[in-house]
Amino acid sequence: MSIETFNPFSMSKLNKYEEDNEETVKKIFESVNLAQETWKKSIDERIQFLKNEVVPRFRKEKESLARLMSSEMGKPIAQSRAEIEKCIVMTEFFCSSGKNFLSDNVIETEAKRSYVRFEPLGTVFLVMPWNFPLWQAMRAAIPAMVAGNGIVLKHASIVTGSAKKMEEIFGTPLFRVIKVSGGRALSAIKYSDGVSFTGSEMAGMAIASEAGKNIKKSVLELGGSDPFLVLDDADLEKTAKESTYARLQNNGQSCIASKRFIVSEKISENFYDLMKENFQKVKIGDQLSDDTYIGPLSSSSQAETVRKQVEQLNSLGKLQMFGEQHGNIIPPTIVQTEANYTDEVFGPVAIFKTFETLEDAAKICNETGFGLGASIWGSVDQAEKVIPMIRSGMVFVNKVVASDPRLPFGGVGKSGYGRELSKFGILEFTNFRTVWIQDKP
Numbered sequence: 001m002s003i004e005t006f007n008p009f010s011m012s013k014l015n016k017y018e019e020d021n022e023e024t025v026k027k028i029f030e031s032v033n034l035a036q037e038t039w040k041k042s043i044d045e046r047i048q049f050l051k052n053e054v055v056p057r058f059r060k061e062k063e064s065l066a067r068l069m070s071s072e073m074g075k076p077i078a079q080s081r082a083e084i085e086k087c088i089v090m091t092e093f094f095c096s097s098g099k100n101f102l103s104d105n106v107i108e109t110e111a112k113r114s115y116v117r118f119e120p121l122g123t124v125f126l127v128m129p130w131n132f133p134l135w136q137a138m139r140a141a142i143p144a145m146v147a148g149n150g151i152v153l154k155h156a157s158i159v160t161g162s163a164k165k166m167e168e169i170f171g172t173p174l175f176r177v178i179k180v181s182g183g184r185a186l187s188a189i190k191y192s193d194g195v196s197f198t199g200s201e202m203a204g205m206a207i208a209s210e211a212g213k214n215i216k217k218s219v220l221e222l223g224g225s226d227p228f229l230v231l232d233d234a235d236l237e238k239t240a241k242e243s244t245y246a247r248l249q250n251n252g253q254s255c256i257a258s259k260r261f262i263v264s265e266k267i268s269e270n271f272y273d274l275m276k277e278n279f280q281k282v283k284i285g286d287q288l289s290d291d292t293y294i295g296p297l298s299s300s301s302q303a304e305t306v307r308k309q310v311e312q313l314n315s316l317g318k319l320q321m322f323g324e325q326h327g328n329i330i331p332p333t334i335v336q337t338e339a340n341y342t343d344e345v346f347g348p349v350a351i352f353k354t355f356e357t358l359e360d361a362a363k364i365c366n367e368t369g370f371g372l373g374a375s376i377w378g379s380v381d382q383a384e385k386v387i388p389m390i391r392s393g394m395v396f397v398n399k400v401v402a403s404d405p406r407l408p409f410g411g412v413g414k415s416g417y418g419r420e421l422s423k424f425g426i427l428e429f430t431n432f433r434t435v436w437i438q439d440k441p
Helices: 022-039 043-060 062-073 077-101 135-146 157-170 182-191 201-213 236-252 265-281 300-314 358-365 380-389 422-426
Strands: 002-006 013-018 113-120 123-128 150-155 175-177 194-198 217-221 226-230 258-264 318-321 333-336 349-355 373-377 394-397 430-437
Touching (some): 002 157, 013 157, 022 123, 022 182, 043 062, 043 157, 062 077, 062 157, 077 135, 123 135, 123 182, 135 157, 135 194, 135 422, 150 157, 150 182, 157 175, 182 201, 201 217, 226 236, 236 258, 236 265, 236 349, 236 373, 258 265, 265 333, 265 349, 300 318, 300 349, 349 358, 380 394
Parallel strands (some): 123 194, 150 175, 194 217, 226 258, 226 373, 258 349, 333 349, 373 394
Antiparallel strands (some): 002 013, 113 430
């Protein structure tokens, strides 16, 4: 079996890769396990390697990696460059803070000394999606590596070239890539000591089930249908401008992109007009052009999925599309509807709803099974009344939901479990070892 990659804008073939057989996969895990035995011994050496060798390599390869990422999955190249820079900042953060995060947690008891040590599990298996080819993998890999784990990455097939480029840049037996189909990734879980997955709800269920069968720790980030809640005292012009990035970032293919715009009835007409004005301004086209804001969706199958969702939504309300569909391009779209559409739309399509009371607003926010992030726009006093009523792993007030290495990232419900980033994320793939010391029996 082989894997082929294509540019989703031109549909030109980029490369062809042979899949790894089961024996190769097993040997890769064994080699990482062996290297991890040395890697886990010194956090100072781990940090020095990541800081002084890996970070400079990513800086050096920034342009070539950005072009490869955009070519494979359609992200506007300016956003690919920003993604790489964000990964560098995140790596530097864990290099500076990781030792403190992993320090012993002393607990006072009647023992002479009692504390909790945080020790690596071994080899962590990453199963990652195509939408942020570098960030999704790095935000899981770097904290785990700082903690002393080795990494095996199975990336989405359409970004196989980006995955192999990452392996080359890391240049260490502690970070390896396997080339297998999504279904075959399940059989590799048994070779790992834990698995971190980002992707669809159905695939997450399969990953969690297989991890459970093999008694392996798992962290799941399964996407979302984040609400963008606009209160009647919001700054409408600034909020409408933020709504453009909130919905259209990464061609609308982001788990934390705002997908449902829930707006106070009192200001809904004005806000809709401003939002429409901003959506109409974005540049649509070739993702490798520096000024492109909306490029193609990642593949023909992804574009077809979103087209079918647009048809469904068109039957449920009033739809406006700001541009022409062609190839894998889906232009910015707003659908005004009061219907409860529970599917996640992974493309530049905004669902627009209205509310009368804060209680109604919270109810609409919670009407899907997802619970990743939520943003609230308006006065802090009003926003803080709503925060406790919204079911989500993250809430941002007057700011687009974002991942920040200093803060835990993750959701509840159908958005998964576990956390990435911050102190909480670095501890996910560690053994909390209790130590009790006393002088005499």
